Amino acid sequence: MDPKQAHTTLMHEKLTHKKLMHKKLLQHPNLWRAGQMGERQAQSQAGIPTGFTLLDEQLPGAGWPNAGLAELMLGSAGIGELRLLVPALHAMSQQQNRWVAWINPPFVPYAPALQAVGIDISKILLIHPRSHLDALWALERACRSGSCSSALAWLDEKKLKLKDTQRLQVAAKQGRTFTCLFRPQSACAHSSMAELRLALRAATPGQVELDILKRRGGWPLHNLVLPVAEATGTAHREAEDIQQQLILWRAFQTHSEIAHSDASLTSDAPERRPLLPFSRATRTPRMHVH
Amino acid sequence: MFWLALHFPRLPLEVCSPGDPQQAMVVLDENRVFLCNLAAQAHGIELGATLATAHSIHPGVKHKHRDLEAESQRLHALADTLYRFSGHVSVQAPDCVLLEIGGSLKLFHSHQALSEAAIDLCQTLGHQSIARVAATPWAAIALARSGRQQLEDVALSEAGLELAGVADDVVERFANMGIYTLGPLLNLPSKSLGRRFGKALLKYLAQLTGDLHDPRKARTPSSAFDQTQHLLAPICDKNDLHEHDASPMAVLARALQQWLITRQLGCERLQWQFLSHNAEKACLPVHFAKGKQSAADFMRISRLKLEQAALPEEVLSVGLSAKRLQPWAGASHGLFRSTDHASHDDASSSDLNELIDEFNARLGEGCCRGLRITPQHAPENTWQTLRAHHMSRKPAPRHAGFEAEFLQSLSKRPLWLFDPPRQVSVAELNLLHGPERIQTQWWQGSTACRDYYIAQHRLGAECWAFVDSEAQWYLHGYFG
Numbered sequence: 001m002d003p004k005q006a007h008t009t010l011m012h013e014k015l016t017h018k019k020l021m022h023k024k025l026l027q028h029p030n031l032w033r034a035g036q037m038g039e040r041q042a043q044s045q046a047g048i049p050t051g052f053t054l055l056d057e058q059l060p061g062a063g064w065p066n067a068g069l070a071e072l073m074l075g076s077a078g079i080g081e082l083r084l085l086v087p088a089l090h091a092m093s094q095q096q097n098r099w100v101a102w103i104n105p106p107f108v109p110y111a112p113a114l115q116a117v118g119i120d121i122s123k124i125l126l127i128h129p130r131s132h133l134d135a136l137w138a139l140e141r142a143c144r145s146g147s148c149s150s151a152l153a154w155l156d157e158k159k160l161k162l163k164d165t166q167r168l169q170v171a172a173k174q175g176r177t178f179t180c181l182f183r184p185q186s187a188c189a190h191s192s193m194a195e196l197r198l199a200l201r202a203a204t205p206g207q208v209e210l211d212i213l214k215r216r217g218g219w220p221l222h223n224l225v226l227p228v229a230e231a232t233g234t235a236h237r238e239a240e241d242i243q244q245q246l247i248l249w250r251a252f253q254t255h256s257e258i259a260h261s262d263a264s265l266t267s268d269a270p271e272r273r274p275l276l277p278f279s280r281a282t283r284t285p286r287m288h289v290h
Numbered sequence: 291m292f293w294l295a296l297h298f299p300r301l302p303l304e305v306c307s308p309g310d311p312q313q314a315m316v317v318l319d320e321n322r323v324f325l326c327n328l329a330a331q332a333h334g335i336e337l338g339a340t341l342a343t344a345h346s347i348h349p350g351v352k353h354k355h356r357d358l359e360a361e362s363q364r365l366h367a368l369a370d371t372l373y374r375f376s377g378h379v380s381v382q383a384p385d386c387v388l389l390e391i392g393g394s395l396k397l398f399h400s401h402q403a404l405s406e407a408a409i410d411l412c413q414t415l416g417h418q419s420i421a422r423v424a425a426t427p428w429a430a431i432a433l434a435r436s437g438r439q440q441l442e443d444v445a446l447s448e449a450g451l452e453l454a455g456v457a458d459d460v461v462e463r464f465a466n467m468g469i470y471t472l473g474p475l476l477n478l479p480s481k482s483l484g485r486r487f488g489k490a491l492l493k494y495l496a497q498l499t500g501d502l503h504d505p506r507k508a509r510t511p512s513s514a515f516d517q518t519q520h521l522l523a524p525i526c527d528k529n530d531l532h533e534h535d536a537s538p539m540a541v542l543a544r545a546l547q548q549w550l551i552t553r554q555l556g557c558e559r560l561q562w563q564f565l566s567h568n569a570e571k572a573c574l575p576v577h578f579a580k581g582k583q584s585a586a587d588f589m590r591i592s593r594l595k596l597e598q599a600a601l602p603e604e605v606l607s608v609g610l611s612a613k614r615l616q617p618w619a620g621a622s623h624g625l626f627r628s629t630d631h632a633s634h635d636d637a638s639s640s641d642l643n644e645l646i647d648e649f650n651a652r653l654g655e656g657c658c659r660g661l662r663i664t665p666q667h668a669p670e671n672t673w674q675t676l677r678a679h680h681m682s683r684k685p686a687p688r689h690a691g692f693e694a695e696f697l698q699s700l701s702k703r704p705l706w707l708f709d710p711p712r713q714v715s716v717a718e719l720n721l722l723h724g725p726e727r728i729q730t731q732w733w734q735g736s737t738a739c740r741d742y743y744i745a746q747h748r749l750g751a752e753c754w755a756f757v758d759s760e761a762q763w764y765l766h767g768y769f770g
Contacts, residue, residue, distance in 0.1 A: 075749070075750065076749040076750060076751060077706075077751065077768065078706055078747075078751030078752070078753065078768025078769065078770050079749075079750050079751045079752075080751075080752070080769075080770065081770060082705040082706065082769075082770030083705065083769065083770055086705075097642075098642070099642060099645065106706075107706040107707060107708055107709075107767070107768065108673070108706065108707040108708070108709045109661065109705065109706065109707075110673060110703060110704055110705055110706060110707035110767060111661040111662065111663050111672070111673035111674075112663050112672045112673060112703055113703035113704055113705050113707075114661070114705060115663060116703065117705075121660075121661045121662070121663070122660065122661075124660060124661050125645075125646070125658060125659075125660060126658070126659045126660070126661065126675060127649060127653070127657060127658050127659075128657055128659075129653050129657060130653070130654070130657070134652070134653055137652065138649060138652075138653060141645070141648060141649070142645065145641070145644070145645050145648075146641065147641040147642045147644070147645045148645070201750070202749070202750020202751060203750075205722055205746050205752050206752070229752075229769075242721045242722070242723065242724060242743070243721070245721065246716070246719075246720070246721045249716050249721075249757070250716055250717060252761065253715070253716050253717070253761075253763075
C-alpha cells in the first residue's frame with residue numbers, strides 16, 4: 001500500500017468516527033432539536049393529551065402540561081375555551097381521584113352538559129372567593145395541595161401581576177396540577193411565567209382558531225384550527241330553513257320595534273306575534289312533556 | 291384489684307395557663323403561700339410565707355388565689371382523659387385520680403409501663419404527676435401523695451386521714467404520742483385505737499390494709515367536651531393565642547385530641563370562645579368535612595379562621611367545645627406511602643377534604659361548592675350546587691333509569707349557563723340549529739314556553755338562545 005492511499009484510508013476512518021460521534025451526540029437526551037418537537041419531549045415528560053392531534057403534535061409532552069401553568073387568552077367569552085379543555089378534563093376527572101377546581105367562573109358551569117360530555121361532576125369544586133387576593137390564595141392553595149388534578153381560574157386581570165403567575169407556576173409544579181388561567185386578549189401583550197400560552201379566536205361555528213404564543217422548546221405558532229365541536233359531539237349543522245326563519249324573525253323584530261314606537265299599531269302586534277314562532281314549532285313537534 | 295393513684299402536686303399552679311417560666315409566681319391559700327413555681331423557689335420564697343414576705347423577698351412576684359373549683363374541673367377532665375387506661379376511674383379530691391388497673395395489665399404488660407404511659411400523657415397536657423401502685427385505693431393514694439415506696443414511711447399528714455373523716459387534731463395527738471408515719475400506727479392494737487380515736491380511723495385503717503372492702507364509684511366519662519383556659523395576663527395579639535406550644539389554643543386543642551382518642555371519636559364541628567374583661571364574647575365555629583382527631587388539624591384550620599375573625603381587644607379566657615362528634619373512621623395508608631410514586635395522581639380522601647376545610651375556613655362557608663344534577667325539566671333547574679361537605683360524604687343520588695335517557699336529551703346543551711338568561715337582540719344572532727321547544731311547569735300554572743335555538747353570536751361565541759312567547763330573545767348559555 002502506498003503511503004498516499006494509506007493516508008486517505010486513515011482520513012476516511014477518522015471521518016466516519018467523527019460522524020459516528022456526531023450521531024451519538026445528537027441522541028443525547030438533553031439535546032433538543034427543533035425538528036423533533038413531539039417525540040423527544042414526550043419521553044421526558046408526558047402531558048395530558050388534549051384530544052386534538054393537531055395540537056398534541058405542537059405541544060411539549062404531547063399535551064397540556066400535567067404540572068404547570070397554562071394561559072388561554074380569549075377574544076370573548078364562550079368561543080370554545082371549555083370545549084378545548086373537555087377531552088383533557090374528561091380524562092382527568094375519570095382517571096384521577098382529585099378535584100377539578102373552578103375558581104371564579106364567569107358563568108354557571110352547566111352540570112348536565114358537563115356530565116353529557118363525560119366529565120365526572122362529583123369531582124368539580126366551584127370556588128367563588130370574595131376578593132382578588134382570596135382568589136389568588138385559593139388558586140395557589142388548590143395547586144399546591146396536590147389534591148386537584150386541574151384548576152381553572154378567572155382572575156381579575158387588572159390586579160394580576162407577573163410575580164403571581166410565577167408563584168402559580170411553582171405551585172402547579174409542586175402539586176402536579178394542570179393550572180389554567182383564562183385571560184382576555186389584551187393579556188397577550190403582557191409577559192407571563194406560564195409555560196404555555198395560547199390565544200383563542202372564534203372561527204366558523206364548531207371550530208376555534210388558536211395561536212401558540214409560548215411553549216417549551218418551540219417557536220410561537222399561528223393559526224391552528226381545531227374542530228372543538230366534533231371532539232365533544234356538539235356539532236351543529238347550519239340549516240337552510242332556519243336561515244329563512246331568522247330573516248323572518250329579524251323582520252318581525254324591526255317591525256315590532258316600529259309598532260311599539262307607533263301607538264296606533266300596538267293593537268295589531270299581539271295578533272301577528274304568535275304566528276311566526278309557533279307555526280314552525282308545531283310543524284316539527286319536539287315537545288318535552290314531563 | 292390493683293390500684294394506680296396519680297397525684298398532681300402542682301395542680302393549683304397548673305390550672306392557670308403557663309405563662310413565662312421565668313416569672314416568679316405563687317398561689318395563695320388563706321393568705322399564705324400555698325405553692326410557688328420554680329422561679330419563685332429560686333428567689334427563696336418559702337411555702338407558708340405571707341404575701342408581704344414574698345413581696346419583700348422578690349418584688350416582682352405575681353400571685354393568684356387558689357381556685358378550688360377550677361382545680362376540681364381540671365381534675366375531672368384529667369380523669370376523663372385517663373379513662374383510656376382503665377374502665378374504672380375515680381377522682382379523689384383535691385389532687386388525686388384513682389385507676390383500677392388490674393384489668394388493664396395484660397394490655398400494657400406491666401404496671402410500670404402503664405404508669406409511665408399515664409405520666410407521659412399528663413405531661414403532654416401540662417401536668418406534673420406522681421404515680422403509685424398499691425393493692426388498695428387508700429394505700430395507692432397515700433403512697434402517691436407522699437411520693438414514697440413503702441407504706442410504713444408515709445407521714446400521717448399525707449396519708450389522707452382528713453379525707454377518711456378523721457379530724458386534723460387526731461394527727462396532732464398521734465404526733466404527741468410519737469407516731470409520725472403509718473407504719474407504727476398500723477402496729478397498734480386496733481381495739482384500743484378504736485376506743486380512743488373513733489370508728490372512722492378504724493375503718494380507714496382497715497380499708498388501707500385491705501381488711502375492709504373499699505368500693506369506689508367509677509366515673510362515667512362526660513359525653514361533651516367543653517374546656518376553658520383562663521389567662522393570667524390578657525392577650526392582645528392574635529398570634530399569641532395560637533403560635534407557640536404553650537399558647538392557650540394549642541393547649542386546648544391537645545386536650546381535645548386526647549379526649550377524642552379516648553372515646554374513638556372524630557370532631558366535625560368545634561367552637562372557640564374568646565372572652566374579655568367586660569364579658570365581651572366572640573365565638574369562632576370551625577367546621578371539618580370529615581371528623582378530625584389531631585390537634586395539628588384543629589389548629590391549622592382554626593388559624594385560617596382566626597385571621598378573618600374579629601376578637602375582643604383583650605382576651606382573658608379561651609374556651610373550646612366540641613359541637614358535633616362522629617365515630618372515628620381511621621384511614622389505612624401504605625407502609626411506604628411517601629415514596630410511592632404510582633399513587634401520585636390519587637390523593638387520599640382525607641387530603642381532598644382538607645382542601646375543602648381550608649377553603650371554608652379562609653373564604654367563609656358556602657364559598658366552596660359542588661355540582662349536582664337534579665331531575666327537573668326546566669333547563670335552569672336541572673343543576674344544583676351543594677355544600678362541598680355534603681358532596682364528599684354521600685355521592686349524588688343516582689336515578690339509573692332516568693339518567694341515561696335524561697343525559698341523552700342533554701347532548702345539545704351548553705357548557706356555560708347564564709343564570710338568569712340575558713336579553714339579546716335577534717340581530718346579534720345567526721341561527722344554526724333548532725328549534726327545540728321546552729315548555730316548563732305547565733302543571734304548576736306558570737307556563738313558560740320557549741323555543742330554543744343554537745346560534746352564533748356576533749362576537750363569535752356559539753350560544754344557546756331562546757325566544758319566549760312574548761317574542762323576546764334571550765341568551766341562555768354559551769357552548770364554551
